[in-house]
Structures are given as C-alpha cells and as structure tokens.
Amino acid sequence: MSERVSTTTRGGQATTGLGEPTTAPGPLRIETVVVPADLDAPEAWAVHGTVLVSEAVDTQVYGHTDLSLDAGTVVGTVASGDYRRTVRRVAVADGAAPGSPARPEDVVGRSMVSLPLEGSTHVALVHVAVHPEHRRCGVGTALWDDALALARDAGRSVVQGDSSFAPEPSPGPDALEAPTGSGRVPRDAAATRFVLGRGFTLEQVQRHSTLGLPVPAERLDPLRAAATERAADYRVHVWTDDVPEEWLDQLAVLETRMSTDAPSAGLEIEEDPWDAQRVRTTLQDVHDRGQGFVVAAAEHVPTGSLAGFSMVSLPHDKPEVVYQEDTLVLREHRGRSLGMLVKVAVVDELARSRPAARRVHTWNAQENAHMLAINVALGFAPASVDAEWQLRLDPPA
Ligand SMILES: CC(C)(COP(=O)(O)OP(=O)(O)OC[C@H]1O[C@@H](n2cnc3c(N)ncnc32)[C@H](O)[C@@H]1OP(=O)(O)O)[C@@H](O)C(=O)NCCC(=O)NCCS
Known part of the structure; x- marks a missing residue:
C-alpha cells in the first residue's frame, strides 16, 4: 500500500518480477530526513527526494501517483512525535561526503522506521523502497540494515512492513497464499524475495479497492x-x-x-x-x-x-x-x-x-x-x- 501515515499507518509499494541489475550507483551514503524551515529551504532536498522515489515506485506498481507521499506528509510524519516517532532516511549515490546536501534527483532509495509510543510499543513499522532505476545494486539492503539497527536500538522485538502488488495473482504455484486463507501475492516479485530473504513471514493480505x-x-x-x-x-x-x-x-x-x-x-x-x-x-x-x-x-x-x-x-x-x-x-x-x-x-x-x-x-x-x-x-x-x-x-x- 502506499505509505501514507494516517490514524493508522500504511506503507509500501512493490513491483512484480523486475530482475536485472540496473544503474549501479556510486558510493552510497544514508542521510536522515530533517524537518526543513520550509519546503524551499536547501535542507528540504531529502524531503523532495523521498517524494520522487515514492512517485517513481508507485508509477511502476499502479500506473499513477494517487497514493504517493507528498512533501507535507513526509515533513508531518517526521515532525509529529506525540504518539509515534518516525525516522525517515534516504540513500544518495552522488559520491559526496556524508552530511553534504544533495539534489532530490540523486536520491536512489528511501526508508521509514515508525515507532509507536503507545499501544504496540514492541513493534517497529519499517518500509524500504528503491527507485526502479537503481534496483539490485544493494541500495535496498543498505537501507534495510540501517532500518533494522534503528528498530533494534529502539528495543523493538517485532518488525512489520508491507508491499503492494497489482493485480492480485491467480491461485497456483506462482502465488503465495495468506495464512488466513484469503488473498495472494506474487511469489517471485522483487519485494517478496527481498523480505522472505530477511526472515519475514506473510501474515495477511489486504485488498486495495477504488x-x-x-x-x-x-x-x-x-x-x-x-x-x-x-x-x-x-x-x-x-x-x-x-x-x-x-x-x-x-x-x-x-x-x-x-x-x-x-x-x-x-x-x-x-x-x-x-x-x-x-x-x-x-x-x-x-x-x-x-x-x-x-x-x-x-x-x-x-x-x-x-x-x-x-x-x-x-x-x-x-x-x-x-x-x-x-x-x-x-x-x-x-x-x-x-x-x-x-x-x-x-x-x-x-x-x-x-x-x-x-x-x-x-x-x-x-x-x-x-x-x-x-x-x-x-x-x-x-x-x-x-x-x-x-x-x-x-x-x-
Ligand atoms: C524490495 C526492494 C526494496 C529491493 O531493493 P534493491 O535495492 O533492489 O535490493 P538489493 O539490491 O539490496 O537486493 C537484495 C536482495 O533481495 C533479493 N531481490 C531483490 N530484488 C529481486 C528481484 N527482482 N528478483 C529476485 N530477487 C530479488 C535478492 O536476494 C537480492 O540479493 P542479490 O541481488 O544479491 O541477489 C525494491 O525492489 C523495492 O523498492 N520494491 C518496492 C518497495 C517495497 O515493496 N519494499 C519492500 C517492503 S518494506
């Protein structure tokens, strides 16, 4: 689902079966998204980079950006901390020193770690997404390792995440069935392979309808x-x-x-x-x-x-x-x-x-x-x- 944080938190977009390594990024750095003075301020580059990655991934999955993050949501989730703490990071492959500003277009991936401060305080909600032109180069792994360290440092014992697929696959060997008995996702998609390779299990499938x-x-x-x-x-x-x-x-x-x-x-x-x-x-x-x-x-x-x-x-x-x-x-x-x-x-x-x-x-x-x-x-x-x-x-x- 598109990651729009609301009264409940939603997250994630994914794609089916893309496979080949694409543009190999240069040396990678991971930077934290900060709340900028305003959206035109120089430090707002990471906010805009997050939006660009979200839109690129959504366009590939859904063919539209209705569900993509907008700058206001990115800033709002990072800024509001009464009931959950949200850390957003971006991966940049411009070869510059850590801490340098970057151009939004140089952001190749984004992550979000959301830590409830009430209720499910043992859970970290994690989302990692990589620009379709920069897949299979280790960007997702770097963002995931960083997000996992954040979740562990926060003392969380459970990580939850999600990813979207369109359309729902037909039943058969290529489909992974939800343990609830309702709903399927493609077994061979990039996101499925990525999360299964990190030890996640599929717990539920949600239907997105319009x-x-x-x-x-x-x-x-x-x-x-x-x-x-x-x-x-x-x-x-x-x-x-x-x-x-x-x-x-x-x-x-x-x-x-x-x-x-x-x-x-x-x-x-x-x-x-x-x-x-x-x-x-x-x-x-x-x-x-x-x-x-x-x-x-x-x-x-x-x-x-x-x-x-x-x-x-x-x-x-x-x-x-x-x-x-x-x-x-x-x-x-x-x-x-x-x-x-x-x-x-x-x-x-x-x-x-x-x-x-x-x-x-x-x-x-x-x-x-x-x-x-x-x-x-x-x-x-x-x-x-x-x-x-x-x-x-x-x-x-
Ligand atoms: C899932 C995603 C983050 C992976 O990003 P990435 O930068 O391509 O990941 P990496 O290059 O670090 O790949 C790590 C491993 O994941 C697996 N993997 C990733 N994409 C794959 C694909 N298309 N086919 C098969 N395996 C794949 C492989 O095991 C890969 O290791 P390898 O390249 O050494 O074989 C990316 O596909 C994406 O942004 N998808 C949309 C968002 C999403 O659904 N996120 C997941 C939920 S939080």
Whole structure:
C-alpha cells in the first residue's frame, strides 16, 4: 500500500518480477530526513527526494501517483512525535561526503522506521523502497540494515512492513497464499524475495479497492434508504475539517476499538489507547500535512452515544483523490446497517463539498467479509493487494 501515515499507518509499494541489475550507483551514503524551515529551504532536498522515489515506485506498481507521499506528509510524519516517532532516511549515490546536501534527483532509495509510543510499543513499522532505476545494486539492503539497527536500538522485538502488488495473482504455484486463507501475492516479485530473504513471514493480505465518484443515484439511493430504515434509532452527524469538542471522548473510544476490532490475522498488535487529546492532535496533524477530512458518525439516540464512524481524508493538492481512513461499528451495535449508513453519509458529503473528487481509495483485510460486502455494494472495485509482513527479532545476545 502506499505509505501514507494516517490514524493508522500504511506503507509500501512493490513491483512484480523486475530482475536485472540496473544503474549501479556510486558510493552510497544514508542521510536522515530533517524537518526543513520550509519546503524551499536547501535542507528540504531529502524531503523532495523521498517524494520522487515514492512517485517513481508507485508509477511502476499502479500506473499513477494517487497514493504517493507528498512533501507535507513526509515533513508531518517526521515532525509529529506525540504518539509515534518516525525516522525517515534516504540513500544518495552522488559520491559526496556524508552530511553534504544533495539534489532530490540523486536520491536512489528511501526508508521509514515508525515507532509507536503507545499501544504496540514492541513493534517497529519499517518500509524500504528503491527507485526502479537503481534496483539490485544493494541500495535496498543498505537501507534495510540501517532500518533494522534503528528498530533494534529502539528495543523493538517485532518488525512489520508491507508491499503492494497489482493485480492480485491467480491461485497456483506462482502465488503465495495468506495464512488466513484469503488473498495472494506474487511469489517471485522483487519485494517478496527481498523480505522472505530477511526472515519475514506473510501474515495477511489486504485488498486495495477504488470507488469511482460520483456514485450514481440509482446505486446510492436504495442503499441509503435501506440503511436508514434499519437504523431507526440512530442519527448521523457529519463533521468536515473539525469535530465538536463534545464528541472527542467518544470518538477516542471508537479509535481505540479500531486497534483491536479490525482483523489483524497473525500480526502482533496491542490495543492502542486513544483519548480526546490524541483525537485533537491527530486531526491537527491531518490539517498540518495539507489535508481536509470528513467524519460521519452514527449516534444511538436513546443513549446519546456514538455507535460507529467512518472517516476520509482529502489531500488539497490532489482534489480528485480521497483516502478512506478508519471505519468501525461497535460490536454491540452491529447488524443494523450502520457501516453502510456512515459510508453513504461520507459519499453524500463528498458530492456536496468536494465535487472534484473522482475516486476513493480503501484497504481492507481480505478476510473482512462484512466490510468488503459494504464496499462492493457501494461500487468499490479491487485495484491491488498489500502483503503484510512480520519479522520477530531475536533478543540481543
Ligand atoms: C524490495 C526492494 C526494496 C529491493 O531493493 P534493491 O535495492 O533492489 O535490493 P538489493 O539490491 O539490496 O537486493 C537484495 C536482495 O533481495 C533479493 N531481490 C531483490 N530484488 C529481486 C528481484 N527482482 N528478483 C529476485 N530477487 C530479488 C535478492 O536476494 C537480492 O540479493 P542479490 O541481488 O544479491 O541477489 C525494491 O525492489 C523495492 O523498492 N520494491 C518496492 C518497495 C517495497 O515493496 N519494499 C519492500 C517492503 S518494506
């Protein structure tokens, strides 16, 4: 999946079967991405280099850059450190001394190590990506060794990462099956070989789907009518770019449940505790990285409590693109079409306030039948798959 850090962290792009060594880079140096004074400042070169590599890799995998990192997200993830510490590095092959500035075009690879400071504090999320023109020259290995050292130094015992493939391969000897029984990735792809060679195991496959906007009324109207009828005890709130203070505590409960209730297969994930301040900080982070958002939440009217929600983020520099973030209905409120109700409310709000939006991207565990059924009914179509990899680190000797 494209590595866009949101309320949950996403990461990675990959490609199938490229094979031959390409341009051998010169002597390699690995530099840390720093928060620049602004995006035109000389030290912003590594931010822009990270974006260029992300776009080059995505273009190869998906044929578009909808999911690529933008400069605001790169800076935002490095800068915001209340709930996770994120270290980004770049590999440069310009022959200059360590610490020298470089041109963004000279960045041949990038890495990210993201360390949760709450919840799964034993985990390091790692992503390594190499520009397609500089593969099979050891750049990925150098970035991986560096990232692994960071994860170990931070005392993490589990490394998780992911990589994307389009399309999902057919069943057969060339496909690696998820242990959940749902989803496949290509066995011979560069990313698969790279991570398996480092001891990772495949734990889960996520389906990436896209929904074309606007959704035709003849599809949406019956879905809205049926969900509204079944959810008679509920009222939908829609919040754009701001959430009223009085709902933050309840939204925090829903976000906390998100960390335990979404299927995670064999991935070691602990409950991630949220409170009102964390919701506030996270929404501010979305704003600071140059995105708007829409939240639709279902209130159970008799008790005044939130039963479910769905959120999307809207990158201002890509008005036609929408990223689906978290969607959850509390267990005790399931079976009343609330998932459909809140998702339809988001689509309605996009039609009203974001008419330029043309596609929503979403990711769901392939075994998450209920969520996938809602998305398929709305019109989401499969676009690619993400492998979720995991590596348990041996304790230091
Ligand atoms: C995976 C990736 C990072 C590898 O980068 P790289 O610079 O080409 O990696 P290296 O040159 O260090 O290769 C290391 C080893 O990985 C394996 N490997 C990498 N690409 C391979 C390919 N196309 N075919 C077979 N094996 C491959 C080989 O064992 C290779 O060692 P070798 O060249 O000595 O045979 C790169 O393909 C990439 O950016 N993919 C997209 C992003 C992604 O999915 N990242 C992985 C998830 S975190």
